[in-house]
Amino acid sequence: MAIRTRARILTNRLQSMFLSSSFLHDHATSFGYKEVGEEEKSKLVGNVFSSVAPNYDLMNDLMSVGLHRLWKDRLVSKLAPFPGMKHLDVAGGTGDIAFRVLESINGVKRRALQDGLEDNSEDETRVFVCDINPAMLSVGKKHAIERGLGEAQSLVWVEGDAEALTFDDDSMDGYTIAFGIRNVTHIERALAEAYRVLKRGGRFLCLELSHVEVPVFKQIYDLYSFSIIPAIGEFVAGDRDSYQYLVESIRRFPSQEKFAQMIADARFQKVEYENLIGGVVAIHSGVKL
Amino acid sequence: MPLSTLYRPFSTKPHTNHKNQKEAEGDKRRQRDCRREYRDEQACVLDAAISHVVRLGWSEEAMICGAKDVGLSPSIVGSFARKEAALVEYFMDLCLQKLADKIESGLDLPDLILSQRISKIVRTRLEMQIPYISKWHQALSIQAQPVNISTSLKQRAILVDEIWDAAGDQSMDINWYVKRTVLGGIYSATEVYMLTDHSPGSFLSMNPLIFA
Numbered sequence: 001m002a003i004r005t006r007a008r009i010l011t012n013r014l015q016s017m018f019l020s021s022s023f024l025h026d027h028a029t030s031f032g033y034k035e036v037g038e039e040e041k042s043k044l045v046g047n048v049f050s051s052v053a054p055n056y057d058l059m060n061d062l063m064s065v066g067l068h069r070l071w072k073d074r075l076v077s078k079l080a081p082f083p084g085m086k087h088l089d090v091a092g093g094t095g096d097i098a099f100r101v102l103e104s105i106n107g108v109k110r111r112a113l114q115d116g117l118e119d120n121s122e123d124e125t126r127v128f129v130c131d132i133n134p135a136m137l138s139v140g141k142k143h144a145i146e147r148g149l150g151e152a153q154s155l156v157w158v159e160g161d162a163e164a165l166t167f168d169d170d171s172m173d174g175y176t177i178a179f180g181i182r183n184v185t186h187i188e189r190a191l192a193e194a195y196r197v198l199k200r201g202g203r204f205l206c207l208e209l210s211h212v213e214v215p216v217f218k219q220i221y222d223l224y225s226f227s228i229i230p231a232i233g234e235f236v237a238g239d240r241d242s243y244q245y246l247v248e249s250i251r252r253f254p255s256q257e258k259f260a261q262m263i264a265d266a267r268f269q270k271v272e273y274e275n276l277i278g279g280v281v282a283i284h285s286g287v288k289l
Numbered sequence: 290m291p292l293s294t295l296y297r298p299f300s301t302k303p304h305t306n307h308k309n310q311k312e313a314e315g316d317k318r319r320q321r322d323c324r325r326e327y328r329d330e331q332a333c334v335l336d337a338a339i340s341h342v343v344r345l346g347w348s349e350e351a352m353i354c355g356a357k358d359v360g361l362s363p364s365i366v367g368s369f370a371r372k373e374a375a376l377v378e379y380f381m382d383l384c385l386q387k388l389a390d391k392i393e394s395g396l397d398l399p400d401l402i403l404s405q406r407i408s409k410i411v412r413t414r415l416e417m418q419i420p421y422i423s424k425w426h427q428a429l430s431i432q433a434q435p436v437n438i439s440t441s442l443k444q445r446a447i448l449v450d451e452i453w454d455a456a457g458d459q460s461m462d463i464n465w466y467v468k469r470t471v472l473g474g475i476y477s478a479t480e481v482y483m484l485t486d487h488s489p490g491s492f493l494s495m496n497p498l499i500f501a
Contacts, residue, residue, distance in 0.1 A: 080367030173364040201361030287368050
């Protein structure tokens with residue numbers, strides 16, 4: 001499948017004027033296409049994820065035809081993890097990103113040792129998995145045990161809110177959030193928290209279902225999202241509403257350009273994004289300096 | 290100094306990137322003083338990474354060490370689009386800049402005949418690679434990768450043009466191309482020869498440049 005790649009470097013912030021606060025507020029209080037109160041949104045999102053957690057992996061595979069694995073691989077390859085890294089994966093309850101980061105570091109470690117890099121940093125590697133939903137975290141912990149990482153020191157599970165992280169300032173080398181920021185009530189607060197916990201030179205990466213603008217493909221994608229995904233949800237997980245919310249929340253999420261601007265407004269530098277499969281998903285990235 | 294200023298279009302006009310001493314000093318100061326701007330930080334990381342090249346090669350590991358040296362999270366290495374290639378290209382730019390400075394500060398070129406002038410400049414430039422000679426084959430292989438080759442050819446073309454410029458070439462016709470092509474060949478051949486020149490005094494014998 002053709003993967004369309006587009007990266008935009010946002011150099012000035014003048015455009016931020018176009019980002020009126022009313023837009024942000026409007027987004028912040030949407031639950032799919034419904035307008036809800038802010039507190040209600042987090043409760044509703046919580047219900048959705050508690051409900052989908054048991055079938056989460058199966059549904060991801062079915063809905064994305066297995067492609068979500070490639071998207072996550074791409075995210076981690078863009079992150080370029082290194083031994084001794086302190087990494088925070090937010091909304092990563094199932095551990096998909098965390099396991100990939102650890103695998104990648106073990107690969108790098110082997111290479112580095114070959115090159116004679118004096119390395120006592122490998123023991124300092126920490127990947128923190130932070131998720132607001134205990135049901136999702138327990139799915140991840142189960143996977144960790146299956147992968148033989150149940151006792152791994154480098155993997156730390158934390159129940160926490162992306163808008164109020166419990167980590168110190170300047171404590172992380174990397175921050176990733178995959179398919180999570182869409183569900184956060186205040187995106188700006190989550191971005192500000194990401195900026196706060198990162199060290200100078202640390203990177204923010206976000207993998208998120210985004211907007212397709214390619215003409216014919218857009219119609220096919222819309223048909224697929226609104227007709228087929230809720231149906232799959234109903235048959236497989238017995239939960240149509242959660243998947244209806246999923247596709248609606250994707251449509252309510254800011255466009256690639258707008259979200260990139262929001263990241264730049266959170267003071268990140270070198271903000272760029274890459275569209276995969278015409279924008280079905282986009283990887284946004286930024287550096288804290 | 291923003292490295293992009295080095296990429297000037299081909300020209301036989303007198304140098305435009307030669308700055309007076311004061312300006313050059315200002316540029317160096319600016320390079321050292323890592324400001325909060327991405328391009329500058331990137332240059333700082335690459336600058337520091339070069340000192341690790343002898344040990345770790347033109348590699349991500351060298352860049353990670355470089356980032357640690359300048360007090361940045363090594364995570365920033367992930368934001369370089371073509372990682373090791375960025376390091377090699379930065380080094381090429383740095384050498385070109387050093388060469389331009391040296392030519393300006395005087396290599397006693399006017400006293401020599403044309404072929405000696407060229408020989409001297411090529412030698413000056415290639416000598417900058419001697420500290421990294423044990424890892425230079427790696428740099429060449431990185432430059433030869435399909436994704437990097439266009440940039441590396443461009444950098445070489447600029448270098449060769451710079452050498453002809455400094456040697457006082459005034460040609461405006463087909464000779465312009467011929468001269469640059471021939472010198473490009475000689476330069477690259479000498480560079481490759483350097484890699485396997487294990488004779489005492491090493492590369493300084495400069496055998497391929499006997500035309501001088």
